[in-house]
Amino acid sequence: MRLPIKAIVPAVHTAPDIHAVLDRRAVTPVFQPLIDLATGRVLGYEALSRGPAGTPWESPAALFAAARAAGRESELDWICRAAAYRAALDADLGTELTLFVNMEPTAWRAGCPADLEPVVEQAQRRLRVVTEMTERAIAEDPSGLLSAVESCRAAGWGVALDDVGADPMSLAMLPFVHPDVVKLDMGLLQAPDDPKTAQVVAAVYAYAEASGATVLAEGIETTRHLAAARTMGATVGQGWHFGRPAPLPARPSLSPSVRPLRLLATPIAADQTPFEIVAAQRPVTRTSKSQLMPLSRHLEALAGGDEPPVLLACFQEARHFTPATATRFRRIAKHSPLVAALGIGLPAEPVPGVRGACLGDDRLRGEWNVIVVGPHRAAALVARDLGDECMDSARRFDFAITHDRALVVAAARSLLRHIAPVSTPALEMAIA
Template identity: 40%
Template sequence: MQTLGFDRLVTNFQPVVDIDSGIVVAYEALSRAFFDDSPVPPDRLLRDAYRDDTAAELDSAFLDSALRAIETQGLESPHSVFVNVEPASLAHGRVPQALIGAPPLVVEITERALTTDPGSLLAAAATLRAAGHLIAIDDLGAEPASLALLPLLAPEIVKLDMNLIRRQPDRMAAMTMTAIAGYAERSGAIILAEGVETPAHITRARAFGASLAQGWHYGKAAATTDEAPGVTRLRPARGRHALDVVDEPGGTTPFEVVAGAAPVKLGDRALLLQVSAFLEERAGAGGDSAVLLATFQAEDNITPATRIRYEALVGSGCLLTAYSTRASAGLPHPARSVVVADDDPLAAEWDVILLTADYAAALTAREIDPTRHREGLYEFALTTDRALVRRCARALLSR
């Protein structure tokens, strides 16, 4: 372990409490590193690990320590412990092997994982759920674009970034509050406030819809647990949760998804270009909570003018991904380019999928006859149904 910057790990447990009753309903496993009996700052450990490409190895050591402590404490009732998993451990859709076969836990994923590689994260989350774990998104509100991606991951538990309940409210706080309220109302997800230290923090946490909390007001992390968790409440409040969209029937491309549920119409290229431009403008208006996914039948359809528009969108904080049959050169950082196989049905589509914290739309089209390209006629469908748009986004992010 010394190669990772420490020679000892200690796992403590901080209580997660029901705000109304004060009953402990779970614990969060928090591991801390030491070198020569001196604590090693976790931020420094993580920074160095990502720099040295050892973040997954570091995360594995922390997770092993947490699982051993969970077993020692007898905290094996379903979903009675939260554990943290780093984005590096979920790359390419994989999950830490230690979690396969472990007692059912609540797996916390930081929201930076949500914006770094959402497709891989969705695949990893499906594997974790199949193993019996619940998903919690951690620090929600620190990365605005994660608000639009929230219904795609569909976490059972949303953990508020502590700054939301500690700092003076601002526009970002209002946007986050609105997005969380809408998501919780549709899904029944549980809201948890962390970093609670004062009665004023509790009041703010309640305003954000939190029913659970953790922080020094309720207890610091300790090596042993004072009481067993009460009857678990870590389940969606409604019978059908937003994560059920994972198993919803539908097509494998946006056009197949929307065409099965919305009217398919005939339109010309000039009209669809204007609709595409309008959705890009809406993405810009959505600012740093916007997610835009666009497909181009070929890379050369991404014109210089398109790149200029995309540069402005990325500059506003929009999370942008372009799909085409060849790698798209010259896209502004950090926009992502995904290559689509020539025989993939997606290669024949023109799609613009937009998700923001409070708006959703999908334009999807197929050319009537590519051999008569000059005529520019397309069959297309347009929807602002958030559930359909979410399924379109999943169809793209799964690639």
């Protein structure tokens, strides 16, 4: 759980102050216990960061805001994680207890600073880590997030999706991250009778049941919160009811009956296009473009329901992203967590709110795909152009349709890798 970065750095504090903090790696980790709600036993700890005590940067919100303003947020992210690893190694946390750490995917793009590499390598050998990411990351940088997730899993570590439910649209992001742990936002416990809470809980229940993921409730402060967390399907809890953030105890005790948090099987990333993924497992039919158009628009219409899904589409070339299509996509984007259009010649933002990707000389340029992924439904139309030289409406395609969630998500992941990160000054400095 990372506090939202909303603080504004006071103008009276000069840039060298925060640079000095970062140069000295002057960050202190504190840890909050994660509790098995059935037994009350400690399963692990989440690492939280604090800046130098008595300085303007002691608050994590102020610390990260200042680092972001200085163009060093990704470096700070690595510093915080390395400090947590070092403390856990010193306390001999081992692999029975699980260490939760927060990560911004932009930090993965920036790479680990050389002086922090040794402790990170030790952590990979000696600790059991779950890396927490927020759902906003996939909308900002889908490719970076998926790469960061793969990097964590390659190290044998787990992945948690944090603050689920803070924005109901985040529910559509669950299948892409495929988290081992879903962390329910603390606001849900404050409003257990809210219809939106029920919506979130139902979606998380469905994901956890299908995947085997662990549900963790944040912000448990009272016995009433504890009861609500159990009702919401949480089996692990975190909050002041169990303990406030503090230094790790030396050699944390572990009951012999405690089992480590379960980590899921790693999804296999396929180097394939949506058509190749779906056509390998579903019947393929041949038809004309004019016959495919109603099917395509039907799938687009699925993105307009009460639980807005992710909508991804390939148009081959920019000219097929017509003004009428642009109007539909712009309308959908106002209520969806991520809407993207891919095609040769398409800019980074074809219309406001819609992410664009310009395809190069790759296999995708011959495909027409419409993919919809939401909390409770998934559908994909995948088609491959046969290259006819004829009137546009008569062009023939081989196509397949599927509502199989696993297939649809795999097809969607293959498109997300083509979407560049949102261009912001802070992100550009982190990547440079």
